[in-house]
Amino acid sequence: MAAIFRPIPWAFRGSLCLPLSARRFSKTVDENRSLAGKVAVITGSTRGIGFAIARRLAQDGAHVVISSRKQENVDEAVTILKEEGLSVTGTMCHVGKAEDRQHLVTTALKHSGGIDFLVCVAGVNPLVGSTLGASEQIWDKILDVNVKSPALLLSKVLPYMENRRGGSVVLVSSGVAYVPVPKLGVYNTSKTALLGLCKSLAMELAPKGIRVNCLVPGIIKTDFSLREKTMPNMLPDMNKIFGVQRLGEPEECAGLVSFLCSSDASYITGENIMVAGFSSKL
Numbered sequence: 001m002a003a004i005f006r007p008i009p010w011a012f013r014g015s016l017c018l019p020l021s022a023r024r025f026s027k028t029v030d031e032n033r034s035l036a037g038k039v040a041v042i043t044g045s046t047r048g049i050g051f052a053i054a055r056r057l058a059q060d061g062a063h064v065v066i067s068s069r070k071q072e073n074v075d076e077a078v079t080i081l082k083e084e085g086l087s088v089t090g091t092m093c094h095v096g097k098a099e100d101r102q103h104l105v106t107t108a109l110k111h112s113g114g115i116d117f118l119v120c121v122a123g124v125n126p127l128v129g130s131t132l133g134a135s136e137q138i139w140d141k142i143l144d145v146n147v148k149s150p151a152l153l154l155s156k157v158l159p160y161m162e163n164r165r166g167g168s169v170v171l172v173s174s175g176v177a178y179v180p181v182p183k184l185g186v187y188n189t190s191k192t193a194l195l196g197l198c199k200s201l202a203m204e205l206a207p208k209g210i211r212v213n214c215l216v217p218g219i220i221k222t223d224f225s226l227r228e229k230t231m232p233n234m235l236p237d238m239n240k241i242f243g244v245q246r247l248g249e250p251e252e253c254a255g256l257v258s259f260l261c262s263s264d265a266s267y268i269t270g271e272n273i274m275v276a277g278f279s280s281k282l
């Protein structure tokens with residue numbers, strides 16, 4: 001027991017020498033939550049990467065508006081996070097549908113009075129196969145959901161971010177944006193487009209105090225990446241060859257998003273940042 005009370009040089013910052021356990025669970029950390037008083041709207045946030053981001057932003061003090069296509073998934077996610085004592089509400093929103101995007105914004109404003117952060121996680125891949133064999137319907141679906149919807153949703157949110165005199169937007173691309181994966185041509189293309197969308201929006205919105213950045217995940221363990229229908233099974237080998245010897249967890253994406261929303265990132269915009277266990281510059 002005595003060991004806990006011994007001052008450890010790297011753990012000792014103040015003038016008082018407190019037990020290490022007291023420092024680790026310090027109350028001040030909670031009171032200075034960096035996103036306190038802010039409102040975050042997150043698409044595709046009832047499971048996987050989006051859900052981990054929702055939980056993390058709420059833990060860091062934001063009120064979070066959860067959404068996805070299915071109301072029962074929204075209700076389940078909201079219940080789980082409320083049981084953890086987090087401040088969340090939710091509503092159904094298929095990001096490819098204009099009326100759903102408007103409904104999401106209206107609901108967020110009704111419950112929270114403003115919007116500070118928009119995190120666009122929703123993404124789909126209905127095709128594993130030839131790029132040139134893809135039907136126009138497949139192209140429309142992937143580009144509508146993955147590329148157009150973040151811009152169209154942001155256009156609805158923009159006036160409210162301007163009211164708050166600033167905001168932070170985070171898009172979600174993929175490692176396939178840099179190195180195309182076979183049989184995912186249309187999806188690869190949509191995720192590369194997001195890198196450009198991030199840079200263009202960042203430039204356009206910087207004068208308004210709105211920052212736009214992009215999370216670029218590698219292979220993260222979720223229903224999406226583990227399903228053969230959306231991702232071919234050769235993908236896990238990449239991490240074995242190039243980097244950290246395991247796949248990522250959704251929670252490992254969430255810290256970056258919280259940082260990008262926080263005032264610690266107030267001079268960062270237009271960046272596409274990989275969370276992949278290897279570098280995009282190999």
Ligand SMILES: NC(=O)C1=CN([C@@H]2O[C@H](COP(=O)(O)OP(=O)(O)OC[C@H]3O[C@@H](n4cnc5c(N)ncnc54)[C@H](OP(=O)(O)O)[C@@H]3O)[C@@H](O)[C@H]2O)C=CC1
Pocket residue numbers: 043044045046047048049050067068069070073074093094095096121122123124145172173174175216217218219220221222223224225
């Ligand atoms: N997992 C990975 O390895 C990687 C994922 N990504 C990207 O991360 C994002 C999240 O993926 P991940 O967490 O793995 O996926 P999951 O399948 O685990 O979760 C997807 C979430 O999005 C919702 N969703 C799906 N389609 C729509 C839609 N049209 N409108 C609104 N919500 C929707 C789903 O709920 P519901 O069914 O209720 O709509 C669910 O909440 C995607 O953009 C994906 O491309 C990028 C790189 C790697």
Ligand SMILES: CC1=C(/C=C/C(C)=C/C=C/C(C)=C/C=O)C(C)(C)CCC1
Pocket residue numbers: 174175176177178179180181217218219220225231235238239242278279280281282
């Ligand atoms: C960037 C990069 C690579 C590719 C990573 C890829 C392609 C990751 C795919 C992730 C997926 C499928 C995400 C889901 O959307 C390599 C080849 C490891 C080499 C090093 C640089």
